[in-house]
Amino acid sequence: MKYTIAIPAYKASFLAICIQSILNQTFFDADFYRKPNIGMALQAKKDFPDLEWNKCLMIGDSETDMRFAMQCKMKGVKI
Template identity: 50%
Template sequence: MFHPTQSALFLDRDGVINRRIVGDYVKKIDEFVLLPDVAEVLARLRPLFARIIVVTNQQGIGKGLMTEADLAAIHALMLQQLPMIDRVYHCPALAADNHPDRKPAIGMALRAARDFPEISLADSLMIGDTEGDIRFGKNAGMRTLLFGNEKLPTDLRPDFFAADWQQVAALFANALKK
């Protein structure tokens, strides 16, 4: 399905890796809670991808609700719990700023492609739980997987769907047997 020397698995953070706080932001490490099965499934998927990369909008910084240091502490905890992740990219800009790194713009994907020239965005997969995540993946030329139960506009069709990490593992079951 994906070429293990060229493809990257791109992941959104909130709502995909960790529990999303509805109407708020994960602002400190004690608010960061991994979703069930994420560590186990990512460890199993690791051999299928050259890189695993997190791309996350973090406008809580732009709103002054947290600092870059707060985010660095959260990401340090996440990387301790999920050591198979190669890199984390974030964009602290507000949605209204139209920053080129803020999803659905593809700045973070382009940075990853520069930092890891072995990966091909066209051979990569974006897993996200929102319209912006899926548009980001499509805009970057990746295949996309909608995680969870978000309703998307009818013009936006992800390539795959999974309600949870066990369903993600099931999608890759044949590749994992090899």
């Protein structure tokens, strides 16, 4: 299976970091950390153990953002 990845290179200094990040990810990693999956929330909880999701607020502009908030048991505000 082939994938095409478009990288906006508005800051050329980050291009090498971006490419290395892509090469280090598996498809599972990339999918798990995309909303509405809660991978990024679990990583935040790991990085900040005192984080209480019920005291967090998800502000977003899509249904995906609101589903993410619901799955994390946090309040969601759609703008």
